[in-house]
Amino acid sequence: MSDHAGRRPTIVQVARLAHVSHQTVSRYLRHNGGLKPETVRRVEAAIEELGYRPNLVARSMRTRRTGRLAVLLPAPALLLPTRLLSAAAVVAHDAGFLIEVVSIEGGPRERAGRALELMTSGQVEGVLSLSSLPGLTDQPATPSRAAFAVVGEYDDELHGIGELADASVVAEIVEHLADLGHRHFLHVAGPDAWPSARARRQVYAEVIERLGLVSHGVVDGDWSAECGYAAVRALPGTSPVTAVVAANDPMATGAVRAALDRGWGVPERLSVVGWDDLELGRFATPSLSSVVVDREEQGRVAMERLIALVRGEPEPERTRLPLNRLVLRESTGPAPVLG
Structure with a gap:
């Protein structure tokens, strides 16, 4: 039986299994880059084998980071864009973040004020809004304010726009x-x-x-x-x-x-x-x-943009297909000749 059985794996155990220093594992977890592909492969394999997950509470105490992101919805949200949210959540979790969905009532200006309160509360590192808010545009994180990004493809009733x-x-x-x-x-x-x-x-x-x-x-x-x-x-x-x-x-x-x-x-x-x-x-x-x-792609792109703003990194480049694409199947065919 391995020495980590029954206990939460530590970064030191990951480093030992990957034959690297714990500073290298920490660098990998911070997404600082610059590691050799073989080193990344060994670290990822060790993390997978041990089932290691970063201790977000301890990391927050050391770095003043919470490891949490918020997704803002206008309230009442009767029709949730579940496909977008699910895809965004996968991107966030893969990057080591937890996300919470926050529903804010009121008009656009009231919601913008509440969003600013959340961004300066120290509770989250980034805020993703599904609707545009007055006075708020994409902005990177600062020591006093969380990063902010907006999807902007929904109105106040979560009807699709744009x-x-x-x-x-x-x-x-x-x-x-x-x-x-x-x-x-x-x-x-x-x-x-x-x-x-x-x-x-x-x-x-x-x-x-x-x-x-x-x-x-x-x-x-x-x-x-x-x-x-x-x-x-x-x-x-x-x-x-x-x-x-x-x-x-x-x-x-x-x-x-x-x-x-x-x-x-x-x-x-x-x-x-x-x-x-x-x-x-x-x-x-x-x-x-x-x-x-492709609402999943929309969610992935938006969350990747927010995480880049949180980390002060360039937005990842990707070739986007059109959001709406026609797919032909069995229900369409040549016009009949009617008698």
Whole structure:
């Protein structure tokens, strides 16, 4: 049995197993860099074998660092961006930080004041806000204030804005379907209170007009599968509509179900495209053509930027794919020839 069994492994044990000094292990844990790749490999292998985790309390007493980061949400937060938060948490934990999610009530200025209080409280080393706050922009840590970074892709009700509301892929959807011979379309829209829904509705109308296609209506939806189902069930039996562009996957799934209930094959009679690329749609029959929204990448990039600000390091360079990307699957195909 190893000499560390039953006890919390120490940095000295990690150093001994990796055949390096404890100062080298400490340097690795501080992410100071400059270590040889072989040294990094041995240290990481020793940490993994021992199950070593830094003692954040002791580190805080020595360095005045807390090892904690905060993610700010406007309150009440009824729809949490769980995929973004999960990806951000993984990045934080891998870097040796704990994170806590803080929901702050009030208007933007009140939340900005509360954010400043948190940044100067000494309780956290960095603050990541999902919505923009007046007077606060990305800033590195100082001896008296925590670092701050903002995602800026959500409004005060956590509705997607900015790149999350970019609807340019709707044009790509309609153009692709038009290339397949589709000329008659229906759009099942999201609630008008959502910037993303308004943008998708607007781009849909613009591209239909630009390409000389025919829209047989825009159905006001509520993001539910029932809404998509009702929209397709309401089409006349002789409707020339052969393509449905839905503003999210649940409404698209409802549209597919309604088509099948009417005896309309998908995509043989009706092509359907959704948005969000939910897992259920990928495994449905037929699998759903949709728009991937890479919220995980958004969370990773934001947290990496915050950690760089905390440490006074340059933001890591990475090649970012577009946040929204069309993925074609079984629910779309060539336009049928209707009698």
